[in-house]
């Protein structure tokens with residue numbers, strides 16, 4: 001069984017549809033905005049998962065990072081913020097469906113398309129080192145939704 005190896009084709013850093021937009025936690029959004037500002041760029045985000053607390057306050061936990069075309073942090077075929085890139089990028093080609101909390105693979109990834117016949121959900125952990133990151137993220141989202149439920153916060157998913 002072949003292990004996933006990024007082919008450095010950069011396809012996953014070029015976006016054509018809003019539905020491809022990476023989901024980012026609120027603290028990642030803030031950091032990405034800082035990093036973009038340093039290079040004179042601005043980024044675009046839309047709310048994705050927000051809660052309305054019992055006192056009426058609104059808090060956005062997850063945003064969609066709207067990238068039209070090439071990511072501003074991509075130079076050549078290299079991510080210039082590799083160490084600080086958001087978790088969605090770190091676990092690609094694994095994608096998490098929120099709030100369903102299911103894992104699937106992106107067919108935007110050339111390696112996934114070329115090796116599709118050997119992949120099935122039971123061998124994700126052997127093929128993808130990114131699987132561990134995805135499990136951790138699912139746990140974080142589950143925990144947040146549990147807190148929301150315990151506090152009777154209204155959860156909104158904005159698609």
Ligand code: SF4
Pocket residue numbers: 012013014071072073074075078079080081082085086089
């Ligand atoms: S942050 Fe880096 S890995 Fe993520 S889309 Fe941009 S260039 Fe690609």
